[in-house]
Amino acid sequence: MPKRVLLANRGEIALRVQRTCRELGIETVAVYSEPDRNALHVRQADAAVAIGPGPATESYLVIDNIIEAAKRTGADAVHPGYGFLSENAAFAEACDANGITFIGPPASAMQAMGDKVAARRLMADAGVPIIPGANDVDPSDLSAAHAEADRIGFPLMVKAAGGGGGRGIRVVETPDGLDGAMQLSSSEAAAAFGNATVFLERYVSPARHIEVQVMADAHGNARAFGERECSVQRRHQKLLEEAPSVAVDPELRARLCDAATAAALSCGYRNAGTVEFLLDDRTGEFFFLEMNARLQVEHPITELVYGVDLVALQLAVADGEELEPGPAGPPEPNGWSIECRINAEDPHANFAPSFGLVEHVDMPQGPGVRFDSMLYAGLDVPVFYDSLLGKLIVWAEDRPAAIARMRRALQDLVVAGIDTNSAFHLALLDNPDFVAGNVDTGWLERDFTMPPPADDGRDVTALIAAALAAEMGGRADGAAPAAGPSAADLWARVARADAMNTRVQHTGERGWRSGIGS
C-alpha cells in the first residue's frame, strides 16, 4: 500500500478518496486552487499544496504543478479522481517517469480506448458486440459509403474517427442526407482533430445507457461488479443513476459482465474502469459504446449493492495485489441503490447555474443514506468548476423502497444561500414513467417537464418567518437597512431575540456572519 497519496482533484471525489485512505492508515495530500483554499478537501487532508489560480487550466490541469506538489510532499502515489487529468495519458506517464504510482490504468490502455475506430476493432476482435457500422469510410468515395449505409440501415450516425465531445457527429435519417453529413463531419473532423476519417454506425434509439463496473489487476485478472442504469440524462449529463437496472435480468447481466471483462482484458487494462453499453430494450441487444478509464462519479451505487469499497480495491490493485476471484456465476446485487447528483442550479429557471455562499446546510441522514458532498455552511461555491455539490445515495431492499428513501432524504436536505436541483429530483421520483422504469437516454429531454412549485402553503410560512426576522432585527418601519448593521443594532437585536426566545441571523448581501451568531 502507498504511504502517502496525493489527490489530484477537488470537491466530493477528493473527499471520497481521502476517506478510504484514512481508514487504511494512508496519509493524504490535497492540492487546491486559490478559490478552493477553504474547501473541505483541503481542511481534511494531512497536507495541502496550492497549485495555482481558479481556472482549471492554470491549476488542476497543470501536470507539472501536481507532480511538483507530489515530490515536495513525498507522496508516493497519485489518485486522479474523475475529470481533470484522470484520463490524460501524459499525466499517467509523468507520474511513472517520476517514480510515483498512478492509481489508474496504464497510459497505453487510455490511448487504446481514445481512438474510436481502433477501439471498435479491438472490441470486435475480443468478441464484444459493437454497434453495426463501417470503419474508415473514405469521405470522397460516396458510392462505397452508400453501399455501406444500405447494409447498416437508416437512421445512422456519421462520426469522426478521432472525435470526441460530440464534435463531428451527425444523425442521418435517409439516404438523401448521407452525402451532406459525410462532407460536414469530415471537414469538421479535419479541422478539429487533423483527421478527416469518418465511420458509420447504426443509430440505436431509443436505447438505455447501461454501464458495467470492472476492476483489473496486473496479473491478468478482471472482475465485473454488475451494471448501473444511467439513462436519465440531460445534454449527455447523467443526473440520476441506479443499480441494478430494471432492464437487466441475471442472464443479460452475465452477458454484459462477460463482455465488459473481455473489453478490459483486450487492451491490457488495469485498475477501475467502466464499460458503457447501449441496450436496445426491444431486441435485448447491447452494444459497446466506450470505456471510461477512471473511477466514475456514480461508483457508490455499485459499492452499496455489491458491498465493496472500490477505492480500496484501486489502491490494492495499484500496489500490485491480485484481485480475489468473485463468486461463481454472474454477480448478484444485494438490494437497490439510487444516486441523485445534487447540482448547484435552479430547476425552475432552466437549470441556470448558481454559485456563491452556502449559508446553512441540513444534511440528510438516517438508515441507508450516504451523502458524498463538498457542502458545509460557509462554503463559497466558486464559478470555475462544474456544478456538482454532492451525491446523495440511498440503499434499500428493493426499488420502491429505495425511491421512497431517496424522497425522504431529499426532503431532509436543506441548502440556504444557493440554488440546488433537489426540486427536480423530487419531481423525477414522482414521475410515473420513472417509477415504472420506462426511461431511455432521450426520455428526460423528450418527455419530462419540470412542474412549477407546488402551492403547498410554504409561502405563508416564508412570510411569517420573514416577519419574525423583521421583528427581531428591523428598524421601526420594517425596512431592511441597505448597509450592514451597526454594533449597537446588534446588541439591541440580541436583547430582542433573547426576549423572544429565538435567534435570527442577519447576513449582508454576501457577508458571512455579519449578524448575531451566538
Added chain:
Amino acid sequence: MAKRHRFVVGEDERSVEVDQTPDGVTVTLDEGDAVDIDVLEVQVPGTVSFFVGGRQQRAYVARRAGGYEVTIGERRFVVETASGGRRRGAVGGAEDVPGQITAPLAGVVVEIRVSVGDDLEAGTTVLVLEAMKMQNEVQIPHDGTITAIHAEAGQNVDKGVLLVEYDTDSEE
C-alpha cells in the same frame, strides 16, 4: 404592541401583523384571522422555528438588500419588503433623503435607464450597477421627476456617491 410588516412575494403584496404579548406571539396574515404561534428557541443562527396550529414550521432566514430570503426545504422564497428593491435589486435611496439617489454599493454603472425630466413611479429602475459580476438595479424609492443625473455608463462609482436627483411629486 402589534406591528404590521408589508412584503412583496412574486407579484403579490402581502402583510403580516405580529403581536408580541407576555402570553405569546400572534400573527395575522393579510388582515385575516389572528393565529397564535409558538416560537421556539433555535440555537442555529438564522433558523426560525415555530408552530402554527400544532404544525411545526422551520425556515432559514437571511437578510438581503431590500428584504429577506427564506429557505424552507428545497424551496427558496424571496420576500421583499414592500416598496423595497426587487430581487437582486438594491434599494437606491433607502438611506437617502428624498430627492437624492446615491450608490448603494461600489461598482460600475453599466446602464442609465432614465433622462432628466422623466416622471417616474416609485420602484422604477433608474440605472444598473454591476459589482462582482452581479447586475444590481437601482430604483427610485418615491414617485418623482428626474432633475439631474450625475453618472454616465462605464463610470466607476464608490458607495454613497450621489447618482441622481429628483423632485418628489407630492407630500407623501
